[in-house]
Amino acid sequence: MNIDLIVFIALMALGYGFGQFAERRHYRSILQREADTLKVPAMTLKTLPPQLHGCSVALVSGNVVISVDFFKRFLSSLRNLVGGRVKSYESLLDRARREAVLRMKEAAIAQGAKVIANVRIETASISKYSRGKESVGSIEVLAYGTAIMPGRPQV
């Protein structure tokens, strides 16, 4: 019993320490890269302005699998008792979506794209069984869209 408690507290402390550190570092990197890739807009529109007709197109995608730390998972299980906003998961999903969109944008920029059209974002939870019941272990986010590359004829 005592050992269990010590292990639990150690996991909470590790999760809190590393989790907060990783999240802060990740947000810094996201903000930096979002500023860098601002010149390539990712739109959810399907129709393109006529000046982009005749450009070469290609499917681009970016995905990320990201996991919540032990501390936040514990907080969310407490939140389950009283209901309300689960902030610990909100930031997880926010980070994952922005990261996936950024990876898609970076893939598009590498191919010389100017615009990404019809962007779709899909989320899947990779569940994990612990002690016989299902709990959300990690989530996968996929962002995909069509990169429009002007000045290159379609092959």
Place this chain on the structure above:
Amino acid sequence: MIVTNLETIPGKTIVRHFGLVQGNTIRAKHIGRDIMAGLKNIFGGELAGYTELLSESRQEATDRMIAQAESIGANAVLNVRYSTSSVAQGAAELYAYGTAVVVE
């Protein structure tokens, strides 16, 4: 082969329509990655092994879809969509589908 998730290719016209083409793959994760993932579940953060696994699998599903489109004589696949579903514990299905057409 033009692959896009737009419904038309800007500046081109669809001259022939072949209907749905699809590709799927089901992948299980391996134990080494699972152990790493268990650690990451404590510390939080990206599971790079899974990210890679899923993007490889999705590429394979896309390749199968493209192979099917090529075999029926299409030169483009439009309105491509992806979907993911978990079929069993530890295995995921990656599915890609689209409409095969001939464009000019």
